[in-house]
Amino acid sequence: MGADVFMITATGVSARDAFNNAREEALYEYGHGGYTGTIAEKDSYKLISLKEGCEPYEYAEILIYEGDPRIDNKWGPAGCFDLGGCRYLFFGWASS
Numbered sequence: 001m002g003a004d005v006f007m008i009t010a011t012g013v014s015a016r017d018a019f020n021n022a023r024e025e026a027l028y029e030y031g032h033g034g035y036t037g038t039i040a041e042k043d044s045y046k047l048i049s050l051k052e053g054c055e056p057y058e059y060a061e062i063l064i065y066e067g068d069p070r071i072d073n074k075w076g077p078a079g080c081f082d083l084g085g086c087r088y089l090f091f092g093w094a095s096s
Contacts, residue, residue, distance in 0.1 A: 003074035004037030004096040005064055007057060011086050018088040019045050019080070037096030044077040045090060046070045056081050060091040 008026070012018030019039075026040035034041065048070060051059050063071060063079060071079040074093040081089040 002096050003093040005092070006038050006078075006094050007060055007089065007091040008039055009083070009087060009089050012088065013086060015045065015047055015080055015082065015088050018086070019078070019090060022090055035095050037094050039078060039090055039094065041074070041094040042078045042090075042092070045080040046077040047080045047082065050081045050083075056083060056089050060089060064092060 008022050010018040010022035010025075012021050022039050023042065026036065026038040030036040030038055030040055048063070050056055060079060060081070068079075071077065071092040074095045076092075078090045078092040080091075083089055
């Protein structure tokens, strides 16, 4: 099996709440069969500080494609940026 990159913005009163909301939505959209290549395949996340002056999606791509060890595993945690205002960006590799 392979892996796909995902990026999804979610809202919640906390990162944990937003993560759970994003997973539930992905499970609803793509099913519970596994290997969806979405956040549905993740069971945890790693909160990462957004580099000053960087756009969140661009910085997420840099971390993904440069193989940042915090998120460079399709079975490991998703990356997470706190975007403020109860918004979070989750990203990384997911099994597909």
